[in-house]
Amino acid sequence: MNIKDLSDEILFTPGHTACAGCGAPPIVRNIMKIFGKDTIIYTPANCLLVFGGTYPYLAWKVPYFHEAFENTGACISGVARALRKQGKKTLVVGIAGDGGTYDIGIQALSGAAERNEDVIYICYDNEAYMNTGIQRSGSTPYGAATTTTPAGTKIPGKLDHKKDMAEIMRAHEVPYVATMSIAHQRDFLEKAKKARDVEGFRYLHIISPCPTGWRFDPSLTIEMSRKAVDSGMWTLFEAEYGEITNIYKPKKKIPVKEYLMGQGRFRHFTPEMVEELQRWVDHKWKRIYGEEP
Amino acid sequence: MIQKLERKKMVITGDYAAAYGGMISGAEVVAAYPITPQTLIVEDFATFVNDGITDAEFIMVESEHSAMSACIAAQAAGARTFTATSSQGLALMHEMLFIAASLRLPIVMPVVNRTVAAPIGIWCEYNDSMPQRDTGWMQMSCEDNQEVLDMVIMSYKIAEHRDVLLPIMPCLDAFILSHTVEPVEAPSSDEVAQYLGKYEPVAKLDTENPMAIGTFAPPEYIQELRYHNHMAMENAKRVIREVTRDFARTFGHDYHGLIEEYRCDDADVVLITIGTVTGTAREVVDELRERGKKVGLVKLRFYRPFPREELQKIAERVGAIGVYDRAVSFGSGGPMFIETRHALYGHSIPIMNFLAGIGGRDVMKKDVEKMFEMLLEAKEGKTSKEIVWIGTRGVTP
Amino acid sequence: MYEIRFHGRGGQGGKMAAEAYALAAFLEGNYAVSFPFFGAERRGAPVKAFTRVDDKKIRIKTQVYEPDYVVVLDETLIETQDVLEGLKKDGTVIINTQRKPEEVRLSKPVKCATVDATGIALEVLGRPITNTAILGALARATGRVKIESVEQAIMEKFGARLGRESGEKNARAARMAYEQTLVGTSQGGKEFVPRPQWLPDVHEMPIGGAIGTMKTEAGLIGIGSFVENKTGDWRTFIPAIDKEKCIGCRFCWFYCPEGCISMVEGKAEVNYDYCKGCGICAHECPAKAIEMTREVKA
Incomplete structure (x- = not known):
């Protein structure tokens, strides 16, 4: 599938109030072109909740629902079961951020996956709690400065590495898990299409660079998605029932340093910190591709 | 859809009565998580599903928080829902209770009243449900298992009423009802279906007619919505009175509205009770009456909405009122006592609070007798005590 | 007591400017409070911040509706909204622009101070961050605080966050703006049509707030309505x-x-x-x- 195959119909309208250069709206708008009108959207607390709708206005053109922060898995389960009872084939989709997925929402997510609910769960991952002003999450990479892991004189940013959420979901052996980057258009669209067509629990994990929180020029959002993949910081794969069926290997692997440069959240990095992050990436690379980077 | 069920008499637990009530009311989606002493409700409902008595969707969630979240979602998608919980589970749900009420979703959730830790205990106390007072849920207590079954059915009728549209928790005492069997008469599935009708939501998630439910909202809109909720709760008083009258005509069991008076007509003093202590207190009233004491009893059924008007009428004709509480609002008094005093502002009669049965301690006939004894003293002006702990070692009532 | 309203865009530092001004006033022995408009605006969206100054404790906690001064950090804002809304009769507007006061067109002619804060910021800081330079212009236009107090407040507030050198640079930007500020009178006559707001009363408010799509006098609301934003x-x-x-x-x-x-x-x-x-x-x-x-x- 190619972007030229996408329709012009917009189900997430302009006029939304995301920051200029936000990574999330193109993800949402384009994925909705694949999912189509017969879709119900749930968002927990996140930026998308606010910029996609502030009462009485809404960017969504499909039924839209919000309850709370930590329960996306349960909320989409409830909608899906009610619709099944009504004999409807509507797609039920939850779109949570990384905080709502890795941290506070992991329990409800795991429960829904274990029950193999017939839903799509999307994590748009901008690697911190951006909605509330850039606080660290379980997804924040090692060393990154956030407002709760500031680059202090004693402690230089976040001390812990990013959690591998997609692997946790793969371990649930659900019908479909995919990691995505919008910079990889064809891959992105194919995975969205596959997620739409598979039955049962589907987990899509999409990198969503945040110019405000990562501190880079808003024109570079797509570039950041691309470099995240090329450096190995972000890995594109698909898994069905726990088995990896497809891994994208960057044609040219770039040093992690090239990805870090240009992002204010890594500006304080010492050579040792760069090395530590490179070590983490290399280890992951070896685990995924079975070879030395 | 449920199987055709005939009118029948069963000897069942309170938990079974709750589960049967949810099932026969046609709950379409159930999301629940087991917790002692509500466990039987989940088990019984699972059995109804697995035996094909109902084809309800049963979501075996991983927590009470998710149970309520899923029920809210299913109800928002247009389904009639059912769940149940107790104690710590209700506390974990607390956040979602506000959302259910504010989205105006008529969810029915029996709560088996159990003490909230610490220390961890499993016996009856109302410090689980009563702190949910301000979440916007209707809340009532049952006296016996018949009332549990009838009340679950009536709950749907009240909650789904267009002038109400609020969730409701019919409460039953841990073990004293939840695990105690007694005879219960159940109506037939046809009768219940005819009585309740189909759930028709005012708004639902439907791609044919897209709507937004639960949108992020600025202060320009929230105050009007809160006013709605307050008025819905006020409306609920009228609806509860109507529904109980109607239920009595249809099914033959009369619950008298928000309260039930027992031998109050010529009473010098009355005691307000809630839950199973009411049954014990009826015995005590009869015995004291035989001894010539003019005592009466008010069974308070609804804690929210609170029967302000009913209690004001009683206060006009008695000399003292006692309020039994099985929970404490630390630094103030029993929750029902606080409400009663608020409702009876301007009445000059003594109003006393009796705290007993805390943590599930048994409330004995002698304890209730003590309450009446002190009330009669208060009427004569012989005591001016306000908050009295009954049966607390080292504390003189 | 006098009140100031700051207009900027999310991320431009309007809130920091409002706070720094409050600090400057405090350093001169005043009581001062400063607060942002409590919204959920994203970076780039028009935002407001407020400062109140008095010689005694300020007890009022409401938002500011009739400011004595209006500060505009981003010139583009005067094209799309009436920044003079509620400005007191003898009030002053301070605008970051290359234009002279007489060249600025607003809803009505008012006392107006202009300064090229962006140009100064680019020259001194190397970045178009105008929230410190504009404070120099504010001091000059109002005469309410001394420029020395503004400099000290900037060094304390910005120096603490960005380092001493940066604090000094920002203070220098304020001083330059103070010296370059032009005071005059703006043009008037620019018309603004405020976007009407949908404000249903309790009888019109949908149950539970649920909405589909509705056309109201205030425009489209509900599903897909952001298209009018x-x-x-x-x-x-x-x-x-x-x-x-x-x-x-x-x-x-x-x-x-x-x-x-x-x-x-x-x-x-x-x-x-x-x-x-x-x-x-x-x-x-x-x-x-x-x-x-x-x-x-x-």
Whole structure:
């Protein structure tokens, strides 16, 4: 599938109030072109909740629902079961951020996956709690400065590495898990299409660079998605029932340093910190591709 | 859809009565998580599903928080829902209770009243449900298992009423009802279906007619919505009175509205009770009456909405009122006592609070007798005590 | 007591400016409070912040509706909203612009101070961060605080966050602005049509707040209604598509966060009603057919 195959119909309208250069709206708008009108959207607390709708206005053109922060898995389960009872084939989709997925929402997510609910769960991952002003999450990479892991004189940013959420979901052996980057258009669209067509629990994990929180020029959002993949910081794969069926290997692997440069959240990095992050990436690379980077 | 069920008499637990009530009311989606002493409700409902008595969707969630979240979602998608919980589970749900009420979703959730830790205990106390007072849920207590079954059915009728549209928790005492069997008469599935009708939501998630439910909202809109909720709760008083009258005509069991008076007509003093202590207190009233004491009893059924008007009428004709509480609002008094005093502002009669049965301690006939004894003293002006702990070692009532 | 309203864009530091001014007033022995408009605006969206100053404790906690002074950090804001709304009769507006006060057109003629805070910031700080320079202009235009107090407040507030050197640079920007501020009278007559707001009473409010799509006197609400929210006024930079160079690849159409690029006869076209000027389209264009330039508004 190619972007030229996408329709012009917009189900997430302009006029939304995301920051200029936000990574999330193109993800949402384009994925909705694949999912189509017969879709119900749930968002927990996140930026998308606010910029996609502030009462009485809404960017969504499909039924839209919000309850709370930590329960996306349960909320989409409830909608899906009610619709099944009504004999409807509507797609039920939850779109949570990384905080709502890795941290506070992991329990409800795991429960829904274990029950193999017939839903799509999307994590748009901008690697911190951006909605509330850039606080660290379980997804924040090692060393990154956030407002709760500031680059202090004693402690230089976040001390812990990013959690591998997609692997946790793969371990649930659900019908479909995919990691995505919008910079990889064809891959992105194919995975969205596959997620739409598979039955049962589907987990899509999409990198969503945040110019405000990562501190880079808003024109570079797509570039950041691309470099995240090329450096190995972000890995594109698909898994069905726990088995990896497809891994994208960057044609040219770039040093992690090239990805870090240009992002204010890594500006304080010492050579040792760069090395530590490179070590983490290399280890992951070896685990995924079975070879030395 | 449920199987055709005939009118029948069963000897069942309170938990079974709750589960049967949810099932026969046609709950379409159930999301629940087991917790002692509500466990039987989940088990019984699972059995109804697995035996094909109902084809309800049963979501075996991983927590009470998710149970309520899923029920809210299913109800928002247009389904009639059912769940149940107790104690710590209700506390974990607390956040979602506000959302259910504010989205105006008529969810029915029996709560088996159990003490909230610490220390961890499993016996009856109302410090689980009563702190949910301000979440916007209707809340009532049952006296016996018949009332549990009838009340679950009536709950749907009240909650789904267009002038109400609020969730409701019919409460039953841990073990004293939840695990105690007694005879219960159940109506037939046809009768219940005819009585309740189909759930028709005012708004639902439907791609044919897209709507937004639960949108992020600025202060320009929230105050009007809160006013709605307050008025819905006020409306609920009228609806509860109507529904109980109607239920009595249809099914033959009369619950008298928000309260039930027992031998109050010529009473010098009355005691307000809630839950199973009411049954014990009826015995005590009869015995004291035989001894010539003019005592009466008010069974308070609804804690929210609170029967302000009913209690004001009683206060006009008695000399003292006692309020039994099985929970404490630390630094103030029993929750029902606080409400009663608020409702009876301007009445000059003594109003006393009796705290007993805390943590599930048994409330004995002698304890209730003590309450009446002190009330009669208060009427004569012989005591001016306000908050009295009954049966607390080292504390003189 | 006097009150100041700051107009800026999310991320421009209007809140910091309001706080720094409060600190400057405090350093002179006043009581001062400062607070942002409590909204959920994102970076780039028009935002407000407030400062109140008095010689005794300020007890009032309401928002500011009738300011004595209005400070505009971003010139583009005066084109799309009436920044003078509620300004007291003898009030003053302080605007970051290259223009002279007499060249600025507002809803009515008022006492107006102008300064090229952006130019000063670029010269002194090397970045177009105007929230400190504008404070110099504010001090000059109002005469309410000494420039020395403003400098000290900036060094304390910004120095603590960004380092001493940066604090001093920002203070210097304020001093330069103080010296370059022009005071005069603005033009009037510019008309603004405020966007009406849907304010249902309790009888009209939908149950539980659930809404479908509704046309109201205040415009479309509910499902898909953000389409009437024109975010084009957030923009500082504007893309221009060279149709000759456009190869119709749709990359910009696909990546645009606003979804405001459409394909007309195989070529990309921007709907400027929504474009926030992020520049993704230009950066991702494989044919280099899109150029971003600083937008000049009427």
